[in-house]
Amino acid sequence: MFAEQIDAYCERTDFTFWSEPVNALTNAAFLIAALVIWPRTKDVPMARALAVVLFVIGLGSFAFHTTATRWGAMADTLPILGFVLLYLFGASRDFLGLGLWRSVLACLAFFPFAFVCTLLFSHLGLGSSAAYSSVPLLIFIYAALLRTRAPFTARGLAIGATILCLSIAMRWLDEPICDAFPLGTHFLWHILNATMLGWMIHVYVRHMRQTRLEDGASAR
Template sequence: MLSEQIDVYCERTDFSFWSEPVNALTNAAFLIIAVIVWPRTRGNPMARALTVILFVIGLGSFAFHTTATRWGAMVDTLPILGFVLLYLFAASRDFLGMRAGRALLICLAFFPFAFACTLVFSHFGLGSSAAYSAVPLLIFLYALLLRSRAPKTSRGLALGATLLCLSIFMRWLDDPICATLPLGTHFLWHILNATMLGWMIHVYLTHMLEGRAQGR
């Protein structure tokens, strides 16, 4: 049932609303970065949509870390998936120059790719964090494909993927380190993830603005 409560993070000790205060409040990082990025997105509907989703990610994650319910888990993860798919579409269309139809097919192909990555990386002890393994791999792949045609964008993507790897590591570390550090490390996943997503929007905006400048 969607109202069923679940305990999956180190900081939580019971099912009260504020049992994960640090995990809950660090979701402000998503909101703050979205507000900072928003003015730069004027005139770019794709970047604006990504920034709105970034803001919603913070709200959804706050809901999960306060209610600890299955419905909270859904509103936590669905906006993240939405961001990944929209950025993948934008990167395929605007970085690689694909037509919209082909970019949509790439988005559909993400699901079997992510499923395969989850199966593989779960064998390395990543637990539920293995579900995110496909994302940095894809970003690194796009960085490699853009190495010659858009080196600045390529470097930006590689930095974003590296940040995400560190973020995923902090998410994974939350359980193993729990006995030593009762606070856990999941809050660092929030801070690093918010930074990384804001950076990815910056990379996209910079690429698009430089493209316009070259077209003049």
């Protein structure tokens, strides 16, 4: 079952290892983004954990776009889910100040929220890309909630959500334009996603350092 192969993207023409060379190699963008952001996370443990997960996303996606198997698909999607939940916990706790348990509840609430969003956007024609629709919507919600108390962070989140919307559009476009453009557009999903996830870590780090500065100033 897990070894069953899947032909899911325009670039793939058979089930050989390098049938998706561009899709496979552009996963290097995740590795590069993780390595670039890593030194900036040294004093922010949550951001450091996110950078590790970002690196794993690149490895998992490479596994999927080379093996084209169901186990490869799991290696691709599970680290992405892990990143979303980890960031959601950190944003709830540190951006909104919800505390430990309410932040855990926010993570649990993500699943029914994502389910509803997936159903809605599937009906709007997003296909399999509808599964990701909940994430930019949630980021925009957090940006709106933070627009007064932390406007710089809110702006950063809104930028990240906008990049992700463009990224999802590239993922969706891969199949419709396949006949005219056999390479497809999925590789742009990788590049834009890597940029967006690295940016989101940067936003988190910046927020945490600014909070420390403000706390230090008020303590004087």
